[in-house]
Amino acid sequence: MYLRTYEHEGRTGYLFGPEGFSGPLAVVDPVGSIEPILAERRERPIERIVLTSGHFDAEAVRALQRHTDARLGAHRLLGPRLEKAGIAVADRLSGGDRFEVGGIEVRVLATPGIDRGSIVLLAGGAWLFTGLTLPTGPRRPAGIVASDPVAHYVSLRMLSQLPPGTIVLPGARTAAERRSTLGRELERNPLLTAADLAAFRAAATGSEPPPEPAR
Incomplete structure (x- = not known):
């Protein structure tokens, strides 16, 4: 799969599409300057923009919409918020939806937790764009707090059932x-190694888990 990565202020966005020098591209969670993305457009059309949560770079999204004809997709619950920000939504997505980017099938997995409209994207059955739902690494990135820790815990338990060889492309x-x-990540990530919900809450907030009750 053709893949480009863009980082800005601790967040990561992606551009992907079929391998080679032709075929449409999709942007996942655009961040920062869109100039590098537009440079790719000179060779290949940008067909889609997909947001994985309500923590989006509104300026980057609006700029891409001004300069491309890309369809914007996000979880249906984010529709009103996006429209209030002046961002037109073409595709209101739900878990289980599928779409294609140049022949690459993309599955939408609903992963509420960071917010109610959080999703991850499984492209080609092997590439997982996780947004802020599953940051990678041995520590929790600063500034990422789930609005619903219980839902986040359940969502990550669901993702942990995917094949271990699945490539994780995080938003942080x-x-x-x-x-x-x-x-x-199942070996080192505190959000995935937590033994139970209490340990997960501690890992997600950087606090200590409550002591076990006396016996």
Whole structure:
């Protein structure tokens, strides 16, 4: 799969499409300057923009919409918020939806937790764009707090059932590498290694888990 990564102020966005020098591209969570993305457009059309949560860079999204004809997709619950921000929504997505980018099938997985409209995207059955739902690395990135920790815990337990070789493309990271695998994160990521909900809450907030009750 053709893939480009863009980082800005601790957040990561992506441009992807079929391998080669032709075929449409999609942008996942645009961040910062869109000039590098527009440079790619000179060779290949940008067909879609997809947002994985309500924590989006509104300026980058609006700029891309001004300069491309890309359809914007986001979870249906984010529709009113996006429109209030002056962002037109073409595709109101739900978990289980599928679409294609140049022949690459993309599955939408609903992962509420960071907010009610959080999703992750599984492209080509092997590439997982996780947004802020699953940051990578051995520590929790600063500034990421779930609006619903219980839903976030359940969503991550669901993702942990995917094949360990699934390539994780996060929206934030404390890892040195830009990409990881689910198997690697299951070994080191405190959000995935937490034994129970109490331990998960502690890992997600940076606090200590409550002591076990006396016996």
